[in-house]
Amino acid sequence: MRILFILLFVFSLSYANDATIEVIKKVESLPTMAVEDSSVSYDDTFRLRFFKALVADLNVISLFNVDRHHRKTHYNKSDVMVENKDVDYVLRYRMSEDDDGALNLDIKLISASNEVLNKKYRISRKNVYVFVSHTIAYDINEFMGAPSVEWMKRRVVFSRVVAPKKTEIVISDYTLAYQHTVVKGGFNVFPKWANKAQNKFYYTSLDGKKPTLKHVDIKTGKSKAIISSEGMMICSDVSDDSKKLLLTMAPKGQPDVYLYDVDTFKTKKITKYAGIDVNAQFMDNKNIVFISDRLGYPNVFSKKIDTNSVEQMVYYGKSNASCSTHGEYIVYKARESSNVFSTNTFNLHLISTKTDFIRRLTATGINEFPRFSKDGDAILFIKNYKAQSSIGIIRLNYNKNYLFPLKYGKLQAMDW
């Protein structure tokens, strides 16, 4: 009897230690961080705005429990503020405007009365301050030796519907705090970065007689038409070397995936199914994944560019209408509820092509348009919930989602 109890006891201990409990422990044991503002220039409104942006970024790197109190002190004071004396890390920063009107920023990170990191930043225009905030968070993350958050410094290009058939294409940071409208006053959708440097992008114009793919060089401001198709024209993906595009076109009313060569202007039809084939993404130079309704409902499939055989990639979900890939991982949007119009309708799921495990990444609302970061560390997505459109970011390794709401309009599509 006693042996049985001991066996049961050991068995229960081994199961009690599951992943969920582990995560809660981790959250509680995160080091604390406080932020002290020592700015000498700019008004209180701007100072508070910068403080909020910095605290948001420090939260997103998910390494600290960050205190949200905006406290002010002198930059050169040797001690941290009384309120922060028990805090593990204190980040102190000073914003000052120089004679050229540029924003200068000094930071120091203090831990146990020692200055462990200090850096200087300078930007000529203060309206892009939010990118400095992202860079500070990036540097602190590097200092702490955590996996890179390079994606934090990248820009997001998105289209927003402001009225029926009226959209704007906007370039922003990942928190939507900085926004710059680049294409206005037309019906333009599906923007997509054309290169890694993010100084050129493609988008679909629906204003003309046929949907047309356009290319914009942000530096020169030049816009040119690339290719048109009846019915549909979307640039779904750009290859790593920027030389090949995966397009969805429908020259005869039949949506299919095409490969477009940027140098030779040639197109090649890749899928031939008589239903819907859309949303193709490069897995590597030879393979793509795409969405098809060849089983009677939308689902994720893969194929080699040069052959005809097609493989089903996802076996869970009733309607999996968009996806993004990184290495062996696929994140896809699935309709879960059998009630078509329930409030919890579309969620994002992560699968590995090497195991059977499925991880649900979102809980409420319509979650769609997942996009992996280049390094696979994070997923950016669009969330629509109760008439509010947001950009969400999922930190896969930390099991945390952060949301950044859009002030007006509805997010149509985005890329980063």
Place this chain on the structure above:
Amino acid sequence: MKKIVFSSVLMAMLVFSGCADKKPAVDEKTTQEVVAQEVEAVKTETVSAQDSSVSESDISKSDLNEISMANLERDLSTVYFDFDKFVIRADMQNKVANSASVAKGAANTFTVKLEGNCDEWGSDEYNFALGLKRASTVKKALIAEGVNETRITMVSYGESNPACSDKNQDCWAENRRVDFKLLP
């Protein structure tokens, strides 16, 4: 006595540690969502790199032509669809037949543009494709009724051209549609 105490402690431990389920097929634990407070948007400058889209093709057109097109468009009735479907419903067959006779008759000098639209449940490419398949079904029906194929063009607007923006089923049903437009 000792034995009883030991056993009850063990029992208590078992109860508090909880019965661990077998690993479910889907990880149902909801991730913690933190709404980061959005700071005010920075003033955007319009260094717009884009030609503001004025379509030149309309300039030469006479006003009279426009009026007759607008009148004829009113006779071409919108076709509505079921959720996630692109087949023409039985109650829509007559509408398509009427539109076909207008297209063959009074409107026979114009090009017919079919605009496929969807409800707000999805803003991805699949939704655009669904709108296009709807337009394509109507195109096939018009051809079957005798409209010349070369006079018909199609486009899909996905969910970006809603006729109604409320959040209810009637409204969504109004948005799953194909509109007829005439082009000179």
